Amino acid sequence: MNDRPTRIPQYQYLYESLRQQIIRGDFKSGDLLPSEKDLQNQFRLTQPTIRQALGLLVQDGYIRKHQGKGSIVQPLPIGLGVMSIVGRLANTANASRTERMTTAILTKPKLHTFPDDFLFTPTEDDTKAGFYFLERLRAVEEEPVFFEKIILPNRYLPGFSRQRLENRSLFDLLRTKYGLLVKGGEQKVLAVAADGDLARLLSVPIGNPVLRLDKRLDTNRPDFSFYSSLYARTDRYILHGRF
Amino acid sequence: MNDRPTRIPQYQYLYESLRQQIIRGDFKSGDLLPSEKDLQNQFRLTQPTIRQALGLLVQDGYIRKHQGKGSIVQPLPIGLGVMSIVGRLANTANASRTERMTTAILTKPKLHTFPDDFLFTPTEDDTKAGFYFLERLRAVEEEPVFFEKIILPNRYLPGFSRQRLENRSLFDLLRTKYGLLVKGGEQKVLAVAADGDLARLLSVPIGNPVLRLDKRLDTNRPDFSFYSSLYARTDRYILHGRF
DNA sequence: TGCAACAACTTATTATAATAAGTTTCAGAT
């Protein structure tokens, strides 16, 4: 019905449109969003489509819905939203606040077997194909905040080891070069004491508590998941998420 | 269309029905669920309703859907699923595996001001009304696993301090007695070193890394949220979740 | 004044229908 590039579904367009209005402050915390009926008229869409978009806003914590009342705008997350445990759009949603964040690649991608201290088990097919392994250190204002190991199965990724990752998000690379989108996954979190290597990387005393967050990231390809093991200083930057 | 008590929506009934089949093993990891068309015929429901139920199964990680292919059953989470960071039905879904888990109330509910080391800020109205404060210690096989402080606004909760909480889930009490359902919330997670009190409670050496998980839990009442601050030993039981 | 009942709003659930788009399979051509 629109002359926009019909690539993007209407409900996603509406979601993004409302989300921007909330972020810009057009709707403030505590406000009621226009009713579903109003949104129908305004955007020339029907109720199911409207509700699909509002459902996404609920999932991401921007609004809460109450039957008979309306959609209540929630306060925006405070603080530096750098690290999000959950959240469908975590990486893109927080991109605007990562200006001062730098990423250093410590290990160029190279083939490796699956690390045995990892909290997930890869599929048999993945194990046979081997894995790319890379490490990166992220810092805010020159101060190291988290250290991450990433393990990618050596499948569907021709020429991966030749890619540059310095100033490019791994997620962007996977999306633009290989058509891979992260759709969800599983995570495990625990508190560990920093050993020598980790303490040096994160500039904390040996034995200091450090947060470890292991993830399996599932993609739009049913048989392709990859893995990440993240060690974070949480004395300054806290991980947060919704549920 | 059914003679079941029409209280529960069809999509929830279907969700639970399929979930049980997956848990029982009728559908195994890697299997394809019946197509949406088949489910329509089988349950006498239409596609949107089917899809709503399948959407919940995706959210909770039981299946993954792929356009043109079908709904792929995922492996059930391994290990003791006691502690879930995220998950809409975390408390009920894991109830079956908590046989050996015990809960001790360390502090009877009493009125208090909002603790200042907490990572969330309550609303102004809540602050004026004051808060109930209670502490509990959870153990598996006599071994302490996590210690939790719970803070509830002193509103809508007549007679709360007289309630017994020993062998009863707080969530059950809130639901049955006060009609309050947890619908979602926000969480912040960090690694801390155990101080004297905490080390004693969790039976770990002072200075050991401990995971701290603070939550704001939103309920079906728009103006009622409560708070939890949880300290967990993660050397033995890891927190996990989906995103 | 106080309260009960109702009207007018809201979101929630469900059905029906049509079309788009991705994956699999297999027949047929090369």
Next chain:
DNA sequence: ATCTGAAACTTATTATAATAAGTTGTTGCA
């Protein structure tokens, strides 16, 4: 034997429609 492409299947998107159910405000009665 291998590749091409169409057919048949799948899920995804969107529209239209009707009814249920929760919330708010108002009207009018006691």
